Structure formats: C-alpha cells, structure tokens
Amino acid sequence: MRRVITYGTFDLLHYGHIKLLQRAKLLGDYLIVALSTDEFNLLEKSKQCYFTYDERKKMLEALRCVDLVIPETCWEQKKTDISNFKIDVFVMGDDWKGEFDFLKEQCEVIYLERTPEISTTKIKNDLMK
Numbered sequence: 001m002r003r004v005i006t007y008g009t010f011d012l013l014h015y016g017h018i019k020l021l022q023r024a025k026l027l028g029d030y031l032i033v034a035l036s037t038d039e040f041n042l043l044e045k046s047k048q049c050y051f052t053y054d055e056r057k058k059m060l061e062a063l064r065c066v067d068l069v070i071p072e073t074c075w076e077q078k079k080t081d082i083s084n085f086k087i088d089v090f091v092m093g094d095d096w097k098g099e100f101d102f103l104k105e106q107c108e109v110i111y112l113e114r115t116p117e118i119s120t121t122k123i124k125n126d127l128m129k
C-alpha cells in the first residue's frame with residue numbers, strides 16, 4: 001500500500017484544497033492529512049482560523065479521498081511522521097516548492113500545482129466587500 005501525506009491548515013475548506021487532496025490521493029492508496037492545530041496556526045503561521053481544529057478535522061474526514069487526519073503541532077514533525085507512518089510520498093502545493101526537499105532522503109517529495117484563483121484569504125476579503 002502506497003502511503004501519501006500532506007500538511008496544511010485547510011481553513012474555510014474550498015475547491016483548491018480539495019483538488020490538492022484529490023490529486024494527492026491519486027499518487028497512492030492511503031492519504032494522511034497532518035492538520036495544523038489552532039495553536040500551531042496562531043504561534044507559527046500567524047493564522048487565526050475561522051473554524052476550530054475539530055471542525056476542520058471533521059470536514060477533512062468527510063472527504064472520500066482522506067483516510068486519516070493527524071495533528072500538525074510543529075514544523076519539525078515531518079521526518080518523524082514519515083518514518084512512523086511509513087510514508088512513500090510527501091505532497092505539498094507548489095507554493096512550497098523546494099521547501100521540503102530535505103525529506104527526499106526518506107520518501108518521494110512531490111509539489112502539485114496550486115489552484116491559483118482561490119484562497120482562504122481571498123474568500124475572507126471578498127466577503128468583507
């Protein structure tokens with residue numbers, strides 16, 4: 001079984017996120033999503049999420065392409081996750097291109113094209129107009 005992992009905040013889940021997750025799943029048989037906790041978002045990404053971790057987790061778990069959701073609590077957990085979950089493929093959107101090449105010692109690293117026209121920030125800004 002080819003195991004894929006990806007990481008993210010996935011706040012205000014939108015079709016850009018879902019297209020990423022669907023393409024990630026197609027790269028293997030089992031997709032794990034490491035979901036940024038509220039604390040990690042606030043402290044490390046300066047992101048104040050609209051939905052809580054539990055709400056974001058439930059939405060991801062409802063997606064057919066997602067097999068498991070685990071917490072992302074720090075930047076440094078990726079190597080351990082890849083080893084503990086026996087990951088074959090690490091996937092991120094290409095806004096992260098190159099950032100995680102150090103993981104190539106452990107598994108395949110693939111950057112998928114980001115869906116350009118949509119983002120959580122754009123949704124928030126459009127709704128404020």
Ligand code: C2G
Nearest residue numbers: 007008009010016017020092093094114115118119
């Ligand atoms: N994404 C995408 N298209 C969009 C928006 C997001 O393909 N229009 C992808 C991103 O490239 C990322 C994933 O969806 O791979 C999740 O995006 P975010 O929730 O913004 O996650 P991010 O803040 O990039 O967190 O340790 C890694 C971080 O947790 C990644």
